[in-house]
Amino acid sequence: MAQTMRGVYFLEPGKLEMREVPVPTPGPGEVVIKVESATTCGTDLKAYRRGHKLFKPPMPFGHEYAGVISAVGAGVTRFKEGDAVAGTNAAPCNQCFYCKHGRQQLCVELEGRFNFGSYAEYHRITEPIVAQNLFHKPDHVPFTEASFVEPLGCAVLCAQYSDVQLGDTVAIIGVGAQGLMQIQLMKAMGASKVIAIGRAKGRLERASQVGADVLFSSLDGDPVQFVKDQTGGLGADVVIEAAGSADTWTQALLMARNGGTVIQFSGLPGGTQVSFDATKLHYGEITMKGVFHMNPRAAELAMQMLATGTVTVKPILDGIAPLSQVEESLLKMQRSEVIKLAIVPSLAE
Numbered sequence: 001m002a003q004t005m006r007g008v009y010f011l012e013p014g015k016l017e018m019r020e021v022p023v024p025t026p027g028p029g030e031v032v033i034k035v036e037s038a039t040t041c042g043t044d045l046k047a048y049r050r051g052h053k054l055f056k057p058p059m060p061f062g063h064e065y066a067g068v069i070s071a072v073g074a075g076v077t078r079f080k081e082g083d084a085v086a087g088t089n090a091a092p093c094n095q096c097f098y099c100k101h102g103r104q105q106l107c108v109e110l111e112g113r114f115n116f117g118s119y120a121e122y123h124r125i126t127e128p129i130v131a132q133n134l135f136h137k138p139d140h141v142p143f144t145e146a147s148f149v150e151p152l153g154c155a156v157l158c159a160q161y162s163d164v165q166l167g168d169t170v171a172i173i174g175v176g177a178q179g180l181m182q183i184q185l186m187k188a189m190g191a192s193k194v195i196a197i198g199r200a201k202g203r204l205e206r207a208s209q210v211g212a213d214v215l216f217s218s219l220d221g222d223p224v225q226f227v228k229d230q231t232g233g234l235g236a237d238v239v240i241e242a243a244g245s246a247d248t249w250t251q252a253l254l255m256a257r258n259g260g261t262v263i264q265f266s267g268l269p270g271g272t273q274v275s276f277d278a279t280k281l282h283y284g285e286i287t288m289k290g291v292f293h294m295n296p297r298a299a300e301l302a303m304q305m306l307a308t309g310t311v312t313v314k315p316i317l318d319g320i321a322p323l324s325q326v327e328e329s330l331l332k333m334q335r336s337e338v339i340k341l342a343i344v345p346s347l348a349e
């Protein structure tokens with residue numbers, strides 16, 4: 001195996017650097033993988049543009065991955081060299097207040113347990129992740145799709161928190177990667193009608209490809225009125241906000257029927273204030289929830305959804321790019337030219 005490798009580092013907002021660094025070696029309970037795919041993520045783009053509370057640069061960059069195990073640390077029994085795997089970027093302690101109360105995504109240890117560095121030829125997977133959130137990749141799932149385990153795990157937790165019922169109408173604001181996965185999960189969980197709300201027509205066509213029943217471009221009018229018109233004036237049973245603006249957070253509440261559930265899924269910049277119609281929230285008995293990250297069960301389900309085809313990520317992946325094009329790939333996302341790209345380090349530059 002090579003002694004050194006190339007890896008992309010995040011230095012500060014707007015600044016990435018390719019470095020030649022030693023190939024990591026696995027400590028006890030850890031593995032090192034040869035990265036076959038590291039998908040670009042909206043969170044990486046946020047960090048690159050404005051910084052992010054979970055990113056402490058300078059640091060290795062990239063957190064979605066699939067690859068082949070190249071070295072195994074002491075005590076690892078579930079995996080061996082040569083295994084094809086994919087996994088997530090953090091794992092809970094299972095001992096703190098939140099873990100014991102079934103909210104592992106709120107684990108007090110989580111912030112210190114995020115593992116970055118998948119935009120590299122090799123990537124070290126830390127012990128808690130190997131123990132809880134690393135999975136064997138089925139042969140029929142390509143690496144570029146298996147590296148969706150992390151974002152799909154977040155979508156799965158969101159779907160579980162939505163309380164969607166058989167026959168429900170669900171409005172999903174945002175047709176990026178999360179919205180497009182959410183559409184499929186809502187249909188799988190029994191929603192009769194999924195209304196996808198976006199802007200660009202091309203994106204909305206993808207929503208239709210993955211199963212959305214009704215499409216609406218917010219460039220064409222008021223999405224709140226549209227959802228009401230689609231539901232006999234009541235509003236949707238479940239609303240999922242996955243667009244990422246204070247305005248869409250406000251709209252999400254107004255789209256829900258009385259007694260309905262609103263999930264505020266997208267994270268806004270630190271300190272953002274959002275105003276709500278308090279009358280609607282109170283007299284309409286709306287349940288509004290924030291959902292963040294995932295837990296090990298959601299991660300496991302994500303791999304299962306990819307393996308069974310319950311969720312297909314093909315329409316979300318816009319292609320592959322070499323390691324030298326991480327920055328360019330993020331800029332393409334920013335310009336809405338692509339939703340997601342898979343960085344493939346073995347790809348010729």
Ligand SMILES: [Zn+2]
Pocket residue numbers: 041042043063064150151
């Ligand atoms: Zn991600």
Ligand SMILES: [Zn+2]
Pocket residue numbers: 092093094095096097098099100104106107108109110
């Ligand atoms: Zn914990």
